[in-house]
Amino acid sequence: MATHNLAVILKNPSNDAEFLLLKQTPPPKFSEDQYDSYVDSDLWDLPSTLLNLQHDHSHPGIVIQGAQSSHNIDLTKFDVQLALTGVLEKLGLKVNDVGEWSLFKYVEEAEFGPGFPVNTVFIMGKLLDGNQNCQGLWKWMSTESCLTWLLEVKPCSDRVGPLVVLALINDSLQSAAWTLPPTLRYQEYPPGVVILPMRSKTRKPFLTTNLVIFAPKQVSDTVGDCSFVAHGDALIVDPGCRHEYHEELKQIVACLPEKLIVFVTHHHLDHVEGLSIIQKCNPNATLLAHENTMRRIGKGDWSLGYTSVSGEEDILVGGHRLTVIFAPGHTDSHMALLDVSTNSLIVGDHCVGQGSAALDITSGGNMTILFSST
Known part of the structure; x- marks a missing residue:
């Protein structure tokens, strides 16, 4: 319905x-x-x-x-x-x-x-x-x-809403080298940022956790003189789907370029349960996470190496720069990602669509940490 x-x-x-x-x-x-x-x-x-x-x-x-x-x-x-x-x-x-x-x-x-x-x-x-x-x-x-408004965001500039993107802009862009399985429904806003709800072991009343895929169709070559902690052709954020949906995750990973970055905002099961699938499908993928997050992720989820991030690092995806943001509060090591060109913030559980984000006190969740870090 x-x-x-x-x-x-x-x-x-x-x-x-x-x-x-x-x-x-x-x-x-x-x-x-x-x-x-x-x-x-x-x-x-x-x-x-x-x-x-x-x-x-x-x-x-x-x-x-x-x-x-x-x-x-x-x-x-x-x-x-x-x-x-x-x-x-x-x-x-x-x-x-x-x-x-x-x-x-x-x-x-x-x-x-x-x-x-x-x-x-x-x-x-x-x-x-x-x-x-x-x-x-x-x-x-x-x-x-x-x-232009979407891809060249300036401070205090006017913004374009999602209906324009759904109706007109997405269809006007050149086709990407990768396409998701047609059975999956998702939202792409702004262009290049795909949000796909996957069934997960999240808290009620929610049933899904958003899998975010960043794989820009229009590759930019104006990235400036930045040193990047990782670079790739596509990015996956928070692969946390339930075991019975791992086959869908396999199909998604198979669609994406092999040079893949995986970013985990925090360690909760509904954000990391699919890591093992990515590891099997693409053992060359680069994992980025806070070191406290990695200590809480089981070896069965990810047994390969990873790159520790703590905030302010830059990563390069398809020629676009994203900046890692330290965003504690939900946990002590919660991270976010900022798409610099569109000023789009990928926030994990730092913000939710309904109600308030829970503070996981067993993992250092504390709003005092948040305010002292801003």
């Missing part, structure tokens, strides 16, 4: 290469100075809203070209007219301000959990009059300009 969103791609009538992006509403304040004093940059994304099931089948609704031939989703079950009217109201527009609508794409989200996945219906239309007053709430952008 899944919930559904409707996302709208509105084309510019005077420039077919441009589409409309809506400035996203910032999250609510917490009434805590420590949080509220931080001002984030503006996030721009495709306008979207929740897509509810159709309860009144008496009206024909809005005609979506191509929807009838789609085998992935039956739009007649959903109140597309109500959702579309709500989206356009956010823009100060009405349904008759747009020409014909067509089904552009249907994207099924991976089961990250603990709630239901959120699948997205993307529909496309062209605004009939491009001189509408946007009042600074929306702007016209091209796929190329959005990609």
